[in-house]
Amino acid sequence: MPSLSSLNIAGSALTAQRLRMDVVASNIANAESTRTPQGGPYKRERVIFGPIEASSQSFLAGPGAEANAGGIEVRAIVQDQVPPRLIHDPNHPDADEEGYVAYPNIDLVTEMTDMLSASRAYEASITVINVTKNMAQRAIDIGRI
């Protein structure tokens, strides 16, 4: 069975975009979280993508190569360092001495845009998978009467 490396590369992209969706969902769900176990409000998270290093000439080596064909992976999930929003509410249990409550620095519009972008990237990788499958199918059909 020829190992179709495009399938594995696209599969890694699907995993990465799904993780990005998880982070976006977590950000949207925690938009009003003022109390984290570490103290302070929830900090917006974002994913950092990086390529999986394809071993040299893996594209030229043909189907016999067992080497890593490349792809994408999530390198890190980092917290945004933008300062939190301060809302003046002295009666809130989490208010500091001046009566300000620190809310997470999450903008719903930004999260929605990120979500849309993740969804489009997911669909693009699915298209890659479908086209690759079609190509393999056509190749097998060469032998069919």
Next chain:
Amino acid sequence: MDIQPLLTGKPPISAGPKVGDAVGKSDGGFGKALGEAIDSLDRLQREADVQSAQLAAGDPVELHEVMLAQDQASLSLQLAIQVRNKLVEAYQDVMRMQV
């Protein structure tokens, strides 16, 4: 009267080079390749089954990984079927030859 033994140093018939050996050597490459192809087909089918079972059991397995494994198993099965068809066709062509 001297009764000479029948087999005087001639090697027994069974110890000569067999016809099967020659055929095996010339077909060794192809037979090995066929065996490996069937092994990899079996491995892909089993992997697809395992991942489907994990998904059904609720294990944290990626949905697209399951679908990709099933796709690869199905493609490799179709390839194996086509190879078998070609082999059978070639055999039938040879058998059809007039002696």
